[in-house]
Amino acid sequence: MPAIDLVDTPPLLAAHCLAYARNEEPIFGPLDFSLAAGEVVLIEGDNGSGKTTLLKVLSGLLEPTSGEVLLNGVHLTLAKLSHQVALLGHLAGIKMELSTLQNLRFAVGLGGIRPGITPPLALASVGLAGYEDQPVRLLSAGQKKRVALARLLLVPAALWLLDEPYANLDREGIELVNRLLTTHAQRGGAALITSHGAYAYTSGTPRKIALNPGTGNRESAIGPKSTPTKDASA
Numbered sequence: 407m408p409a410i411d412l413v414d415t416p417p418l419l420a421a422h423c424l425a426y427a428r429n430e431e432p433i434f435g436p437l438d439f440s441l442a443a444g445e446v447v448l449i450e451g452d453n454g455s456g457k458t459t460l461l462k463v464l465s466g467l468l469e470p471t472s473g474e475v476l477l478n479g480v481h482l483t484l485a486k487l488s489h490q491v492a493l494l495g496h497l498a499g500i501k502m503e504l505s506t507l508q509n510l511r512f513a514v515g516l517g518g519i520r521p522g523i524t525p526p527l528a529l530a531s532v533g534l535a536g537y538e539d540q541p542v543r544l545l546s547a548g549q550k551k552r553v554a555l556a557r558l559l560l561v562p563a564a565l566w567l568l569d570e571p572y573a574n575l576d577r578e579g580i581e582l583v584n585r586l587l588t589t590h591a592q593r594g595g596a597a598l599i600t601s602h603g604a605y606a607y608t609s610g611t612p613r614k615i616a617l618n619p620g621t622g623n624r625e626s627a628i629g630p631k632s633t634p635t636k637d638a639s640a
Contacts, residue, residue: 416479418443418596419464419565424473426456426463433459436473439615441598443564444591449600451617457600458496460617461567464598465493477565489518492563494571498554502543506534506553509542513557520562528556532582547574555586566590566597 417440425435434456441447451457462468464475466482475482477490500509510525529535532552542550551574558566571583587597 416476417441418445418478419598420476420479421464422474422476424460424463424475425471426459426468427471434617435471437617441565441596443594443596445613446587446591446597446599448614449598449617450614451600455617457617458569461493461495461569461598461600465491465567467493490563491565491567492517492558492561493567493569494554494558495569496573498550500542500550500553500557503541505539505541506545506556507538509553510556510560514560517561517563519560523559525556525560528559529553531559532556532586533578548576548579551575551579552582555583558590559586564595566595568597568599570600572601 419441421437421439423436423438425437426433437460439447449457449460459468463470464482482491501512504512506529507525510528514525526535526538529538532555534549534552534556537545537549542553545553551571555571566587572580575583587599590597
């Protein structure tokens with residue numbers, strides 16, 4: 407059997423000279439970075455440094471001013487995003503009048519489902535067993551975040567783009583996010599996380615990319631001893 411040439415295997419995500427400007431005012435870039443399968447990378451930066459804008463560009467919601475984004479070596483297009491990329495932003499993207507289970511079934515209808523999981527199992531995995539018929543509008547902020555996390559478990563997307571995933575979660579919720587990220591990476595997925603300093607991911611030593619307004623990026627490794635920060639009660 408011929409050996410697999412790992413040298414020629416492209417990264418899951420790659421950005422080359424990626425930049426975005428609004429009204430000719432640079433927001434970020436140019437950026438050059440890659441994300442391999444099985445990797446979790448943190449984008450850090452102050453408010454206004456372009457973290458959320460970067461994720462919107464990587465998810466296809468915004469067109470970059472310059473540069474390119476490659477997924478598995480192929481130029482990223484909007485038609486491919488729903489199946490290959492999952493975005494969790496500041497807005498959870500869930501319908502308040504529907505129940506938790508109805509929301510997850512709606513997500514499956516739009517983006518498909520990963521083998522080996524069901525909407526009820528996803529709810530149980532994020533601590534919401536017994537809430538299947540509960541309207542989302544009656545949930546706490548932390549519980550709404552858990553519904554959004556359950557949706558991540560369902561979709562067959564290898565790349566997760568998570569904007570402040572620890573917000574509105576207590577310590578138990580933070581540990582839940584870490585478990586989901588670890589399991590996703592072990593399955594061969596990858597995740598890009600934004601944070602303005604409240605760093606909570608503690609599994610392994612993922613890379614950190616420091617994002618500064620209107621500039622390029624700096625990369626460094628984060629040690630495993632970061633202390634989880636409590637943002638809010640679930």
